[in-house]
Amino acid sequence: MTTGQSSDIRALLGGGAGEDRLATAHILVGALYLVIGGALALFALLSLRFPEQSPTSYGQVDLMASTALMLGFGVLTMSGGIYYVLPRLTGARLAHARLAGLGLVATAGLTALGVISIPLGLGDGGSPLGLAWWLDAPIALALVVPLVVTLGTVRNREEKRSYVTVWFILGGVVWLPLLYASSTLGSLPFVNSLSAAFSGVFLTAGFVNMWLLVIGFGLFYYTVVKELDVPLASRQLAVVGLWSLGFASVWWGVSQLIFGPGPDWLDGVAAALGLAFPIGAIANAANYSLTLEGSWRQLPENPGLSSGVIGSYLAVVVAGLASFASFPSIGAAASLTAYWDGIEYAALLGIGPLLAAGFVFPALPRLIGRAVPNLDRVRTFNRFTVIGSGGVLVSLVAAGLYSGYSWIGGSNGAAYVDVGEGWAQGGGSAVQTLILLAVGFGVISVLAQFAYAGVVFGTVTTGKTVPQEVLVARGADDE
Amino acid sequence: MSDVDTAAEVMGIPADLVSRSAAARAQASGTTTDEVLAAWGGGGSVASKAREEPEAATPEEPDEAAAPAPAESREPAEQEPLEMPTAPAGAPATPPPTSAPVSSAPPVLVGAYDNPWAVVVGALGLFVAVVLLALVGPSIPVDTPGARSSEIVLSESGTAGRDVYASLGCASCHTQMIRPLIADVGVGPVTLNDTNQILGNRRYGPDLADIGSRTTATEIESIVSGSGGHQAHSLSPEDMSSLIAYLLESAAANVSQE
Numbered sequence: 001m002t003t004g005q006s007s008d009i010r011a012l013l014g015g016g017a018g019e020d021r022l023a024t025a026h027i028l029v030g031a032l033y034l035v036i037g038g039a040l041a042l043f044a045l046l047s048l049r050f051p052e053q054s055p056t057s058y059g060q061v062d063l064m065a066s067t068a069l070m071l072g073f074g075v076l077t078m079s080g081g082i083y084y085v086l087p088r089l090t091g092a093r094l095a096h097a098r099l100a101g102l103g104l105v106a107t108a109g110l111t112a113l114g115v116i117s118i119p120l121g122l123g124d125g126g127s128p129l130g131l132a133w134w135l136d137a138p139i140a141l142a143l144v145v146p147l148v149v150t151l152g153t154v155r156n157r158e159e160k161r162s163y164v165t166v167w168f169i170l171g172g173v174v175w176l177p178l179l180y181a182s183s184t185l186g187s188l189p190f191v192n193s194l195s196a197a198f199s200g201v202f203l204t205a206g207f208v209n210m211w212l213l214v215i216g217f218g219l220f221y222y223t224v225v226k227e228l229d230v231p232l233a234s235r236q237l238a239v240v241g242l243w244s245l246g247f248a249s250v251w252w253g254v255s256q257l258i259f260g261p262g263p264d265w266l267d268g269v270a271a272a273l274g275l276a277f278p279i280g281a282i283a284n285a286a287n288y289s290l291t292l293e294g295s296w297r298q299l300p301e302n303p304g305l306s307s308g309v310i311g312s313y314l315a316v317v318v319a320g321l322a323s324f325a326s327f328p329s330i331g332a333a334a335s336l337t338a339y340w341d342g343i344e345y346a347a348l349l350g351i352g353p354l355l356a357a358g359f360v361f362p363a364l365p366r367l368i369g370r371a372v373p374n375l376d377r378v379r380t381f382n383r384f385t386v387i388g389s390g391g392v393l394v395s396l397v398a399a400g401l402y403s404g405y406s407w408i409g410g411s412n413g414a415a416y417v418d419v420g421e422g423w424a425q426g427g428g429s430a431v432q433t434l435i436l437l438a439v440g441f442g443v444i445s446v447l448a449q450f451a452y453a454g455v456v457f458g459t460v461t462t463g464k465t466v467p468q469e470v471l472v473a474r475g476a477d478d479e
Numbered sequence: 480m481s482d483v484d485t486a487a488e489v490m491g492i493p494a495d496l497v498s499r500s501a502a503a504r505a506q507a508s509g510t511t512t513d514e515v516l517a518a519w520g521g522g523g524s525v526a527s528k529a530r531e532e533p534e535a536a537t538p539e540e541p542d543e544a545a546a547p548a549p550a551e552s553r554e555p556a557e558q559e560p561l562e563m564p565t566a567p568a569g570a571p572a573t574p575p576p577t578s579a580p581v582s583s584a585p586p587v588l589v590g591a592y593d594n595p596w597a598v599v600v601g602a603l604g605l606f607v608a609v610v611l612l613a614l615v616g617p618s619i620p621v622d623t624p625g626a627r628s629s630e631i632v633l634s635e636s637g638t639a640g641r642d643v644y645a646s647l648g649c650a651s652c653h654t655q656m657i658r659p660l661i662a663d664v665g666v667g668p669v670t671l672n673d674t675n676q677i678l679g680n681r682r683y684g685p686d687l688a689d690i691g692s693r694t695t696a697t698e699i700e701s702i703v704s705g706s707g708g709h710q711a712h713s714l715s716p717e718d719m720s721s722l723i724a725y726l727l728e729s730a731a732a733n734v735s736q737e
Contacts, residue, residue: 048683051710058683058710059648118648125645127680154595167598174602182610186618195618197656197678202614246605254613256680259658261629261672262617269612332660336682369499407662465499 019094020367026080031456033072038449040065042442049435063130069348072111078215091159095152103145127200136184143177164238168218175210205253208347216355217284220308223359233290245280255326274326278319285312303378308358339400342393350389370463384448391441399434485520629674640725650679655688691730
């Protein structure tokens with residue numbers, strides 16, 4: 001791909017290339033699912049705190065929320081980011097654009113079907129999604145689409161040098177369908193219960209670390225350099241950030257089941273690798289900070305940058321908490337408790353949306369030629385996301401530690417064994433209060449998700465006209 | 480023919496897009512829309528204020544003077560891969576020029592690693608390692624001679640009840656897994672690795688691995704129907720019966736012995 005004088009005028013023309021419209025569509029549908037998933041997550045917290053008033057079980061609502069957030073928001077938004085960035089970094093048009101469009105329709109439709117099927121009792125109840133096999137199979141196929149599109153585009157690349165974002169994207173698109181397929185295979189009826197349990201936590205941890213964070217961090221590497229027009233501080237740190245996310249972080253799933261009926265060596269390995277959880281998040285956050293050196297003053301005026309930076313720091317905090325709970329002495333108390341729900345909530349509704357905003361807010365004006373209409377709403381999103389998801393994280397972590405140590409101390413042993421009286425009741429008013437606190441922070445978190453969707457949809461519908469990148473490249477897909 | 484139509488014809492792009500973009504261009508360059516359209520329609524250029532005032536530069540036109548020089552310790556700046564587009568398919572062969580030169584600002588979105596397929600291979604290899612260590616390995620039952628199995632003997636109704644237990648999402652709140660920890664003392668016999676119960680990974684409610692040894696069918700039905708702080712489930716008589724059978728059969732006394 002080359003540039004020329006004519007490109008300047010065309011860069012200001014509206015309409016956009018097909019892949020840009022595709023990216024925008026993914027981002028819009030992803031924002032919709034974020035709102036749905038966030039509301040369901042709040043409903044799940046309410047079901048936990050007020051079970052007798054809940055029309056459906058916490059177990060089902062929790063699975064519905066995870067399905068909407070992981071597949072609907074996480075997969076679609078990050079895919080949109082991939083389709084936005086890939087042509088710009090490879091110099092080639094997006095390969096298999098029609099397939100990518102079909103992937104959007106399929107993923108969005110199957111996610112909706114999955115969310116609806118769970119309360120109808122059609123799911124298999126397995127964590128984290130609980131979808132029936134007849135949904136798992138087509139979803140696994142739909143998750144292959146970003147891989148096919150990415151590999152095709154990279155194969156046609158004009159630019160022979162790869163920016164770090166391309167590495168992260170390649171890693172993420174390879175891992176996502178494999179994660180889903182292996183987790184699905186591991187939870188088939190003829191596989192033992194141990195495998196089913198490990199498959200559930202493996203998928204959750206893998207999705208967060210090997211997809212959400214890998215793609216989110218990778219896309220933010222593009223944003224931060226593009227927005228500031230400064231070189232990346234260190235490719236080496238990016239390498240560390242990518243591969244350590246791929247290897248070490250997935251063990252936070254295993255850490256939840258230490259001392260369970262798995263093999264003895266597992267506890268030691270999980271504890272050792274648990275120490276490495278934060279490495280990926282720290283490496284990437286440090287790289288952003290070093291790149292931002294001398295440009296920090298631009299952050300308040302650049303909503304996307306501030307969101308991404310906050311998201312990367314929140315990732316460090318969450319990874320640190322996961323690492324903390326992988327120590328056997330802590331894990332003995334924290335595993336099986338709300339501690340890990342707090343971590344998952346912060347990952348899916350804190351880090352995920354912040355990293356997504358990190359590239360979505362700067363990307364939208366370039367994609368559609370309209371400016372973000374209200375920077376205050378962006379700041380509200382940042383603030384409420386940190387307060388809301390951070391508050392839920394702290395509340396549930398505290399509730400988990402309190403209940404876990406109560407079990408060990410035996411202070412609620414009798415109630416805990418009694419039929420119908422779980423730790424929430426046995427833990428007394430402290431745990432009840434903490435869950436109620438989590439509900440309150442969950443409300444703030446929902447407001448943040450509405451702010452995100454408001455910014456996204458507001459930009460598309462009412463954003464002021466601004467110069468737009470019109471993506472044109474050689475090697476057009478003939479589809 | 481209006482200026483918009485003329486420019487659209489010259490550019491080979493829909494008129495509404497030309498109109499909108501001309502307005503944006505005029506704002507960015509400090510001129511009027513008519514001047515922009517006239518320039519585009521006649522193949523002329525628009526004097527860009529953005530070029531004269533670095534702080535007004537658009538994101539697509541990073542100003543060379545405004546861009547900070549890369550630090551020596553940082554990665555060497557090389558050719559920018561793709562930030563500015565070329566002519567679209569079907570565009571006129573000689574599109575109107577512009578006064579804004581193509582950016583020569585420090586290119587930053589470049590990399591030195593020129594073999595992305597190595598990343599793909601590495602990602603695949605790493606995934607295989609992770610699956611073996613974090614999924615397959617932990618899931619293989621340990622074949623210890625003399626170890627007692629944790630598999631319970633399930634009737635046909637109990638097997639159906641396990642499916643009801645799964646579809647209701649009971650495992651989101653209840654474990655069926657008793658660990659060799661102080662926290663689990665008194666709950667029942669430790670669960671071994673080859674159980675056929677649904678282990679779960681959260682314990683908001685009590686563990687149900689040994690529930691059958693400490694409760695009755697009436698109590699279970701009452702709780703599942705909403706008493707004792709439990710969420711109420713509206714189950715068909717058959718499903719309720721199956722679920723009760725599964726939970727009653729979930730008892731240490733009903734564990735198969737090898």
